[in-house]
Amino acid sequence: MDDVKPTKEHKTLLEYVRANAGYRPNIAEMLAENKGPCPDCWGRGRVVAPYERACPIEGYKMADRIACPKCNGDGRIPKKEWVESYKKYNAAFKERVSQWQERETRRRELIESVGYDIVEEIINLWR
Numbered sequence: 001m002d003d004v005k006p007t008k009e010h011k012t013l014l015e016y017v018r019a020n021a022g023y024r025p026n027i028a029e030m031l032a033e034n035k036g037p038c039p040d041c042w043g044r045g046r047v048v049a050p051y052e053r054a055c056p057i058e059g060y061k062m063a064d065r066i067a068c069p070k071c072n073g074d075g076r077i078p079k080k081e082w083v084e085s086y087k088k089y090n091a092a093f094k095e096r097v098s099q100w101q102e103r104e105t106r107r108r109e110l111i112e113s114v115g116y117d118i119v120e121e122i123i124n125l126w127r
């Protein structure tokens with residue numbers, strides 16, 4: 001009964017980037033400049049140095065930072081990388097809808113084959 005048709009969470013590239021890149025107030029500006037926030041450093045340009053280990057109390061608060069290898073410290077990556085990622089998200093969504101549609105079609109076939117009265121009786125016996 002919980003198999004509802006999938007709904008698309010992120011309807012635009014901007015929504016998708018905002019949801020997946022953390023809160024960055026200038027994402028729309030970045031996209032307008034054919035850039036996007038770096039997903040490895042959350043747009044900060046710096047990451048924890050690979051030799052650092054988390055302090056049990058302070059975590060990585062005092063850890064050394066290095067320039068992010070993915071964006072070379074810029075905090076931004078080419079917009080096309082986000083576009084590609086969004087395309088994959090859209091393809092995966094389409095696949096989920098397609099799989100749901102197959103199940104829905106099969107459910108309707110089964111209901112039609114035994115008749116709705118029988119299905120209703122079965123459901124009521126479970127209540």
Ligand SMILES: [Zn+2]
Pocket residue numbers: 038039040041042043044045046068069070071072073074075076
């Ligand atoms: Zn980065």
